[in-house]
Amino acid sequence: MTLAPFARGVALVALLATSSCRRDEARPFRPATPDALSATPAVATASVPQGSGGSVSQAPPPAPPPPATTDAAPPPSATPSAPVMPSAGSSATPSPSPDAPATCRGAAPAQGTTRSVGGRTFHVWTPAAYDGRQRLPVVVVFHGWYATGKAFQTWFKMEEHVRGEAIVVYPDAAGPMWSLVDERDTTFVAGLLDDVAATYCADRARVLAFGFSFGGKFTHKLGCTSTKLVKAIAVGDGSLGGGLVGCGSLPVLVTHRTRDDDERFAWGKTAAETWARGNGCTSATDPIDPAHGCVAFRGCKPGAPVTFCEDTYFNPSWPHDWNHTVREEYRDLTWAWFSKVP
Numbered sequence: 638m639t640l641a642p643f644a645r646g647v648a649l650v651a652l653l654a655t656s657s658c659r660r661d662e663a664r665p666f667r668p669a670t671p672d673a674l675s676a677t678p679a680v681a682t683a684s685v686p687q688g689s690g691g692s693v694s695q696a697p698p699p700a701p702p703p704p705a706t707t708d709a710a711p712p713p714s715a716t717p718s719a720p721v722m723p724s725a726g727s728s729a730t731p732s733p734s735p736d737a738p739a740t741c742r743g744a745a746p747a748q749g750t751t752r753s754v755g756g757r758t759f760h761v762w763t764p765a766a767y768d769g770r771q772r773l774p775v776v777v778v779f780h781g782w783y784a785t786g787k788a789f790q791t792w793f794k795m796e797e798h799v800r801g802e803a804i805v806v807y808p809d810a811a812g813p814m815w816s817l818v819d820e821r822d823t824t825f826v827a828g829l830l831d832d833v834a835a836t837y838c839a840d841r842a843r844v845l846a847f848g849f850s851f852g853g854k855f856t857h858k859l860g861c862t863s864t865k866l867v868k869a870i871a872v873g874d875g876s877l878g879g880g881l882v883g884c885g886s887l888p889v890l891v892t893h894r895t896r897d898d899d900e901r902f903a904w905g906k907t908a909a910e911t912w913a914r915g916n917g918c919t920s921a922t923d924p925i926d927p928a929h930g931c932v933a934f935r936g937c938k939p940g941a942p943v944t945f946c947e948d949t950y951f952n953p954s955w956p957h958d959w960n961h962t963v964r965e966e967y968r969d970l971t972w973a974w975f976s977k978v979p
Contacts, residue, residue: 745769779852815855854878873963
């Protein structure tokens, strides 16, 4: 008896299993090169279970791991960063909201803790100089499907792009993707923010949501239905999570890569145009940051600007999957835009 047919069968099953997951949501890969961005987290995390317990949120099968010779980071920036010229209605630097105390009581908790809300988990990074004395904005970063917050952090590293001026939180979805059809994940986010505010010196009036890919779909939904939870939203290479009917108004930034054929460029542009209509803007735009392909829609309601940025960069030597990402320049741009939100 030969094992060849059995081996071929196993290989076929493995191939089908790999192809069933979208290729890059969880762990986009790149070659391990000397100039590669370090994959070391800004702060090591430790599990601190709390709440009512229950299963960890990432129950579905994980996305296939990258090849052994690669790491879990996105492609490095291939072009030098140009001065960012964000437009979110103000040029002032971030400051605590008028209704929030300027300082917090008590010592700062350990950095990089992982906490649970009713069995759901999320991961927190504080600035290196965090001392628990001054309230900081909170940036909540939503991963793509078949990913986890911690896995997403290992390559997205938004905590390295907020200039030490914000607390960064990476929630875990409860399944392969965020829910767009009910409010369970919105309820989770509300509880998460309560826990963060009770544990860290966080400014609940300056919660900023940033979503990538399917996490961007959920971020659109969250911004539409929960303007009392979030101050502003930014979406990178993500399409609409519904029709955005009956939304409130808030600042919106959409960035999208021209060559992305996973979440199509036209979908990102449509999302920005839909928000512009909802925020009372006209269809006309003004260039505000040509180096990053950014335009601002005209005539938006006060406090509800809409900015759209097209990332036209393309490198034919990159693996195809790298076309679906938010490059480092645009993570920097996103924080610069967030920091200008009044």
